[in-house]
Amino acid sequence: MSDQNATDDGRPGGSLAHRVPDLGALELLLAVARLGSLGAAAREVGITQPAASSRIRSMERQLGVALVDRSPRGSRLTDAGALVTDWARRVVEAAAAFDAGARALRDRRDSRLRVAASMTIAEYLLPGWLLALHAARPDTAVSLLAGNSAKVAELLLAGEADLGFVEGLTVPAGLDSAVIAHDRLIVVTAPGHPWARRRRPVTTQELAATPLILRERGSGTRQVLDTALGGLARPLIELSSTTAVKASAVSGAGPSVLSELAVGEELAMRRLVGIPVEGLSLHRDLRAVWPTGHRPTGPARELLSLTRG
Amino acid sequence: MSDQNATDDGRPGGSLAHRVPDLGALELLLAVARLGSLGAAAREVGITQPAASSRIRSMERQLGVALVDRSPRGSRLTDAGALVTDWARRVVEAAAAFDAGARALRDRRDSRLRVAASMTIAEYLLPGWLLALHAARPDTAVSLLAGNSAKVAELLLAGEADLGFVEGLTVPAGLDSAVIAHDRLIVVTAPGHPWARRRRPVTTQELAATPLILRERGSGTRQVLDTALGGLARPLIELSSTTAVKASAVSGAGPSVLSELAVGEELAMRRLVGIPVEGLSLHRDLRAVWPTGHRPTGPARELLSLTRG
DNA sequence: TCAGGGCATAAGCTGGTCTTATGAGCGACC
DNA sequence: GGTCGCTCATAAGACCAGCTTATGCCCTGA
Numbered sequence: 259m260s261d262q263n264a265t266d267d268g269r270p271g272g273s274l275a276h277r278v279p280d281l282g283a284l285e286l287l288l289a290v291a292r293l294g295s296l297g298a299a300a301r302e303v304g305i306t307q308p309a310a311s312s313r314i315r316s317m318e319r320q321l322g323v324a325l326v327d328r329s330p331r332g333s334r335l336t337d338a339g340a341l342v343t344d345w346a347r348r349v350v351e352a353a354a355a356f357d358a359g360a361r362a363l364r365d366r367r368d369s370r371l372r373v374a375a376s377m378t379i380a381e382y383l384l385p386g387w388l389l390a391l392h393a394a395r396p397d398t399a400v401s402l403l404a405g406n407s408a409k410v411a412e413l414l415l416a417g418e419a420d421l422g423f424v425e426g427l428t429v430p431a432g433l434d435s436a437v438i439a440h441d442r443l444i445v446v447t448a449p450g451h452p453w454a455r456r457r458r459p460v461t462t463q464e465l466a467a468t469p470l471i472l473r474e475r476g477s478g479t480r481q482v483l484d485t486a487l488g489g490l491a492r493p494l495i496e497l498s499s500t501t502a503v504k505a506s507a508v509s510g511a512g513p514s515v516l517s518e519l520a521v522g523e524e525l526a527m528r529r530l531v532g533i534p535v536e537g538l539s540l541h542r543d544l545r546a547v548w549p550t551g552h553r554p555t556g557p558a559r560e561l562l563s564l565t566r567g
Numbered sequence: 568m569s570d571q572n573a574t575d576d577g578r579p580g581g582s583l584a585h586r587v588p589d590l591g592a593l594e595l596l597l598a599v600a601r602l603g604s605l606g607a608a609a610r611e612v613g614i615t616q617p618a619a620s621s622r623i624r625s626m627e628r629q630l631g632v633a634l635v636d637r638s639p640r641g642s643r644l645t646d647a648g649a650l651v652t653d654w655a656r657r658v659v660e661a662a663a664a665f666d667a668g669a670r671a672l673r674d675r676r677d678s679r680l681r682v683a684a685s686m687t688i689a690e691y692l693l694p695g696w697l698l699a700l701h702a703a704r705p706d707t708a709v710s711l712l713a714g715n716s717a718k719v720a721e722l723l724l725a726g727e728a729d730l731g732f733v734e735g736l737t738v739p740a741g742l743d744s745a746v747i748a749h750d751r752l753i754v755v756t757a758p759g760h761p762w763a764r765r766r767r768p769v770t771t772q773e774l775a776a777t778p779l780i781l782r783e784r785g786s787g788t789r790q791v792l793d794t795a796l797g798g799l800a801r802p803l804i805e806l807s808s809t810t811a812v813k814a815s816a817v818s819g820a821g822p823s824v825l826s827e828l829a830v831g832e833e834l835a836m837r838r839l840v841g842i843p844v845e846g847l848s849l850h851r852d853l854r855a856v857w858p859t860g861h862r863p864t865g866p867a868r869e870l871l872s873l874t875r876g
Numbered sequence: 877t878c879a880g881g882g883c884a885t886a887a888g889c890t891g892g893t894c895t896t897a898t899g900a901g902c903g904a905c906c
Numbered sequence: 907g908g909t910c911g912c913t914c915a916t917a918a919g920a921c922c923a924g925c926t927t928a929t930g931c932c933c934t935g936a
Contacts, residue, residue, distance in 0.1 A: 273612055275591035277669075278662045282584035282893095296914065303582055309894055311914065316892090322673035330902040330913050338672050341713055344690045344810060345668045349661040351832060353587045356654040360586075363647050364631035381653045383835075390758070390837045404650055449699065449873065501600075501653060522835075523660060526692075528699045528873055564758065564837055591924095606882065618925055620883060625923085639882050639933040 279317045281353055284346040286313055287325065291343045295332045355385035362388055362402035369399035371557035374419035376426075378478065378500070379544060380404040382519040383439075383565075384423070390564045391557075398557045407478070414549050421558040422547040423565075426478045427485065434553075435545040438565045442518045443482055443540035446530040448510040459534040462487070469494030471506045471514035482542050483515050491515075504530075515540065588626045590662055593655040595622055596634065600652045604641045664694035671697055671711035678708035680866035683728035685735075687787065687809070688853060689713040691828040692748075692874075693732070699873045700866075707866045716787070723858050730867040731856040732874075735787045736794065743862075744854040747874045751827045752791055752849035755839040757819040768843040771796070778803030780815045780823040791851050792824050800824075813839075824849065 279287075282303070289299035290310075300310035318325050325339035335343060362373070362384075375384055380402060388400055403413055411430035413419040422433070429435045445465065447453050453460060465487065472493045473479045479500070483491050494512045497503045500520050507514040508529045524530040546562050548554050554562050588596075591612070598608035599619075609619035627634050634648035644652060671682070671693075684693055689711065697709055712722055720739035722728040731742070738744045754774065756762050762769060774796065781802045782788045788809075792800050803821045806812045809829050816823040817838045833839040855871050857863050863871050 273591065273594060274659065274662050274666055275589065275594060278590055278666050280584065280589050281587055282582065285582060285584060295912090297912085305893090306895065307914075308896085308916080311916090313893080315915095321669045323669065328914060330900090332913065337713065340808070341672065341686070341689055342665075342669060345665040345694060347810070348832070349658065349665050350583065352658040352661040353583050356651075356658050357583055357587050359654045360630045360632065360651060363650065377650070380650055385654060386835055386837055393838075404646065499649070501656070522831075523657065526695055526831075528695055529702075604882070614924090615926060616883075617885080617927085620885095622924075624884090637883060639931090641882065 277320070278349075279320060279346075281350065283313050283317045284350050286310055287317065287339075287343055287346050288350060290314065290326060290333060291335050291340070294334060296326075296328070354389060358388040358392060359385040359402070362400045365399050365401045369401040371398055371400045371421070371561065372403070372419045373400060373421050373423070373561070374403045374405065374410040374413040375423040376407055376410060376478065377404055378425055378441075378517060378519060379423045381500070382517075382522075383544075387561060387565055391561050394564070395557065395560060398560070400557075400561075410547065414547065420548075421554055421561060423544065424547055425542055425544045427481065427542060429545060429547060432550055433547040434550050435547045436562070436566070437543045438546050438562075439544040441542050441544055443479060443486075443515050443542070444518050444521060445513055445515050445533040445535050446507055446521055446524070447513045447533060448508055449528055449531050450510055451513065451531070453513060453533045454531040459536040461536050462538045465535055465538065466490040466492065468492065468513060471495050471497065471503055471512050473500065473503055474498050478542070479515070479517060482540060486538055486540050586629070587658075588629060588655075590659065592622050592626045593659050595619055596626065596648075596652055596655050597659060599623065599635060599642060600644050600649070603643060605635075605637070663698060667697040667701060668694040668711070671709045674708050674710045678710040680707055680709045680730070680870065681712070681728045682709060682730050682732070682870070683712045683714065683719040683722040684732040685716060685719060685787070686713055687734055687750075687826060687828060688732045690809070691826075691831075692853075696870060696874055700870050703873070704866065704869060707869070709866075709870075719856065723856065729857075730863055730870060732853065733856055734851055734853045736790065736851060738854060738856060741859055742856040743859050744856045745871070745875075746852045747855050747871075748853040750851050750853055752788060752795075752824050752851070753827050753830060754822055754824050754842040754844050755816055755830055755833070756822045756842060757817055758837055758840050759819055760822065760840070762822060762842045763840040768845040770845050771847045774844055774847065775799040775801065777801065777822060780804050780806065780812055780821050782809065782812055783807050787851070788824070788826060791849060795847055795849050 286299055286303050289302045290296060293299050293302065296310045296314060297307040300307045314326060321342065323338045323342065324336050325342055326333045327336055384402065391398060391400065403419060407424045407426055407430055410422040410424050411433055414422045415432055425441060445460065469492050472491060474496050480491070495506060497506060500516065503514055503516060504520065504524060508524065513533065521530055525532055546565060595608055595612050598611045599605060602608050602611065605619045605623065606616040609616045623635060630651065632647045632651065633645050634651055635642045636645055682693070693711065700707060700709065712728060716733045716735055716739055719731040719733050720742055723731045724741055733739070734750060754769065778801050781800060783805050789800070804815060806815060809825065812823055812825060813829065813833060817833060822842065830839055834841055855874065
């Protein structure tokens, strides 16, 4: 049980969970950074001071880095501690988004705002919106149902959802809509791919002629791409989830075309590289939708206003 | 100990750590999603099948949502499970970045590549680069030292670092450099601010006339802004860390000007809104630097090539 | 019909994290 | 100068989550 298990996505052995402090410890660290005292941080997260002291200490031992300078009149972060705290904040924020999403997924019934959203939006945008809504109206219980555009329309028309979100080129019949954001499809490759190194943009013709890793025909993403290329997209592999497509692209199987929402993280981490394409606008609107005539009111209106730039 | 502690950044009470499964559970869920079987996932993360079964079950109980469909010939994610898994992936990725950073911070000496970086780069970009480097060259031990531009230059010239990264308008004397990326400063406000609602862009004059939440004079960010405005930036508050500035802006204290690197997450979560500004280019280069004449070789060259688009 | 892979359950162990109780350093204030 | 109030550290014991091993049932394919 040393580190004989290297996962196939290239991470080091020994499982992250054994090398990264747990969420409670990271939250405690953030509280210490903000409040300048172990005891005050302990009170905030609802534990005793000795527990906080011990937890911070074991986190320092685990990371092998001194994080806080203790003194009889308080504790301040070391330089390394400040850096670690910033990294920790990202983990905690991702966890908060997870929590907001999971909460909405759980509270299926009896919630004041029932949202139906397409997968891409539910995956990448909704948790953030829910966090913002929660910050503005802490007592609004939200429930979430995810599906494709047709399913969203069905739920709205059956009165089983109050507000919907869809991406795509058309608005389902019977629904009014408002554009809330724009999404762009991006051509991406692994950093090792020849396209990642060339200087001039790829041409539309080249893109149409190159086999690509794609979602299945009929998916929103594929639809936009096919339309933009004139139905010519040539699949290298067809996969049924955005995640699978990304994984395949990251592993270097070939170029892919994905929503900028989906690849933001990968681009930042340089697991994927965006390839400029000449003269091609792979653009789609993200829309909020509701039954014709029933303008959103109350919490639905609140959420809607949060989503508009 | 119910939920009488609402933290001042608006998160719900009861501590995330009690509502979000720990990293080990999330990793396990990702493995189940990828491998399609609890047993196989258990083997991958190095535990027994009953442990995996129990852990997934307790995660489902905790979240109140069924995540996997078990069958005598394997397990598949439910629809909700797929969504949860995608959210979980973000948490795990943030944790992986944390780990990569912490690792580099620990291995001060005896590492094959010693990197010195300015705070902004160390905070936002370096963990991703380190992950990419680790994927490409798993056995390269990297150490990290963070400081301002002068400190980076000093470390490089003293031979205590092999490669540096700085942001700012000038390159320290004695160093060669290559531009690896561009950073833009963005004017941001909380979503409730009047600027977030207006249609026409803010003018340079308006910006110069408005008190802003800013880093202290002398910081890289402030330097670029002052230069762009002609030394006119008017501070509403001056704070000494990017984090503090962000927190203040999010809480609605006023408009701020921050690196797009720093506010990416906040923009996505809609805790902040980007405000277009007319006729102002708040642009700065991010550079890799090394002692004049000593072109990076070996691991340093490898890392450098990963950072260039 | 039997082997094998899948999952679930039960019993027992271990380790990490909490608590309470206490001590010790430093500063402010009467 | 004592005393209060804040800080953090240490020690001893309770508790619980998660692990392991052992076992059984279900389904499929040879």
